[in-house]
Amino acid sequence: MTTTLPAYDEVVARWEPVIGLETHVELGTNTKMWCGCPTDFGGEPNTRVCPVCLGLPGSLPVANKAAIEATIRIGLALNCSIAEWCRFARKNYFYPDMPKNFQISQYDEPLCFDGYLDVEVNGELVRIGIERVHLEEDTGKTLHVGGATGRIHGATESLVDYNRAGIPLVEIVTKPIPGTGALAPEVARAYVAELRDVIRSLGVSDVRMEEGSLRCDVNTSLNRPGEEWGTRTETKNVNSLRSVERAVRSEMLRQASVLDAGGRITQETRHFHEDTGDTTPGRSKETATDYRYFPEPDLVPLAPDTAWVAELKAALPELPRLRRKRIQQDWGLSDLDMQSVVNAGAVELIEATVAAGATPAAARKWWLGELSRRANETGVELADVGATPAQVAELQGLVDAGKLNDKLARTVLEGVVAGEGSPTEIMTNRNLEVVSDTGALTAAVDEAIAANPDVADKVRSGKVAAAGALVGAVMKTTRGQADAKTVRELILERLGA
Amino acid sequence: MAAISREEVAHLARLSRLAVTEEELDTFAGQLDVILQSVAQVGEVAAADIPPTSHSVPLTNVLREDVVTPSLTPQEVLSGAPDAEEQRFRVPRILDEDVAS
Secondary structure, eight states: OOOOOOOHHHHHHHOEEEEEEEEEEEOOOSBOSSSOOBOOTTOOTTSSOOHHHHTOTTOOOOEEHHHHHHHHHHHHHTTOEEOSSBOOEEEEOOOTTSTTSEEEEOOSSOSEEEEEEEEEETTEEEEEEEEEEEEEEOOOEEEEESTTTSSTTTOSEEEEEOSSTTOEEEEEEEOOBOSOGGGHHHHHHHHHHHHHHHHHHHTSOOOOTTTTSEEEEEEEEEEOTTSOOOOOEEEEEEOSHHHHHHHHHHHHHHHHHHHHTTOOOOOEEEEEOTTTOOEEEEEEGGGOOOOOOEEOTTSOOBOOOHHHHHHHHHTOOOOHHHHHHHHHHHHTOOHHHHHHHHHTTOHHHHHHHHHTTOOHHHHHHHIIIIIHHHHHHHTOOGGGSSOOHHHHHHHHHHHHTTSSOHHHHHHHHHHHHTTOOOHHHHHHHTTOOOBOOHHHHHHHHHHHHHHOHHHHHHHHTTOGGGHHHHHHHHHHHTTTOBOHHHHHHHHHHHTTO | OOSSOHHHHHHHHHHTTOOOOHHHHHHHHHHHHHHHHHHHHHHHHOOTTSOOOSOSSOOOOOEEOSOOOOOOOHHHHHTTOSOEETTEEEEEOOOSOOOOO
């Protein structure tokens, strides 16, 4: 289809969006949900699999206490009620990503329900209702082979690795979110970002969208102002914060163009494509699989003890939004500066760098400057850029002590990122320390004056600004290892200016 | 009235990917009906003071600690597979089906 899409501001003038988000989070437990197989990422295919994962006859699942606890903590952090009694359910379907031919999930009795998460969008607080938080197991990974393209449409066979099958997966479902108007895409993004931060602060998952430990499905519908909500579509495969925003926006535009032309929206699953930013239709909900849910007979019900829940609640960490407020005040940052720190994913890193002895301003400078640039270039998260908060604090310590100037510090930081060792080691090994030996500096200054007599005369006659050329010459002979301010003072002193 | 219709049996057969003939549908619908009606008798004797249950043992919170135990070797894992390739289970492609989660 090559229909021209309407302009976004015209769409939101005519249509009101209702969005909803379903997020899946892989928990960072040591073992799977129902067995003791390890959950570490990236193992050889089918090396973290046992009779329980395979659903072999005679095997029985036993729930992982740490996963239950993590789910309750997520529920509490999202202001949910915790079920006093609930059961797991069997979701039956025909697809080889689960060897059992069913997935153990929760159906009408979620572990946590009816909460909310406050999200800041453009300085305004938006309360997102949480419908439920439930626990299930992740599926295996299928690789489609055969045919010419290697894609599912051309494939004739699937190869399945069950290492991921059975890893605890928490599903968090929002209530429908009406009333956000033109901001709907940003609200969706802000919600997922905030949810990610909350879960990260709980330490129950590494919540990395690019590695699939946080995955998002986005529901979108449009209705005319004052009328009933429209038919919704569910967009899957939305795997970055930017994509969440783009997927909502693109689906709003697409639906508006269909509705404006007098068409109907089909309730269906759509797939988001990172490259084009478009969605394409998948399976239609009208022929949706009948999952035949029933209570899982191999697992007994869960009845979280109120004392246990109270204990977990008391031990919740300070939640990210409140923590950010506190930090912003402590660091004396403007809203805009704080926003850039948050967007760069640098809050924890800067906090740790400050704890290691740097000033907030210096810590922020390194993390948002050199290190953010480096992370962007190499396409990694800031936390994985190769430098630790302790190293950044050490580097700044060397600058503060006058051993490194800004340029040398950046060279040392490159060495740190390249894994050459600590800043002090790199400075020493690569002989990068600022030349503080006044004898050597004086010699370099005299040399520069002798080589540039015209410039020297200008300075002598009072044109102090001309000294810059001499400073440059000295910096060149000392390979940048002199402190420019000292050099300048020395030149002015020699020339009596 | 029958507890399960012929159409419901056909639907279940399709969901289970079972090829069932027209004659078999009649047979199975009749047999399943007998089973369902027999089970339904439990409901008739259960008084109002007996809550419905899905489990025969009155247990809750059977949990295990988050401690790693050995997995099978890939050879063991794949020993029951109909076919394998690249240390993975090899199965016919399934198209246009929902994926769980």
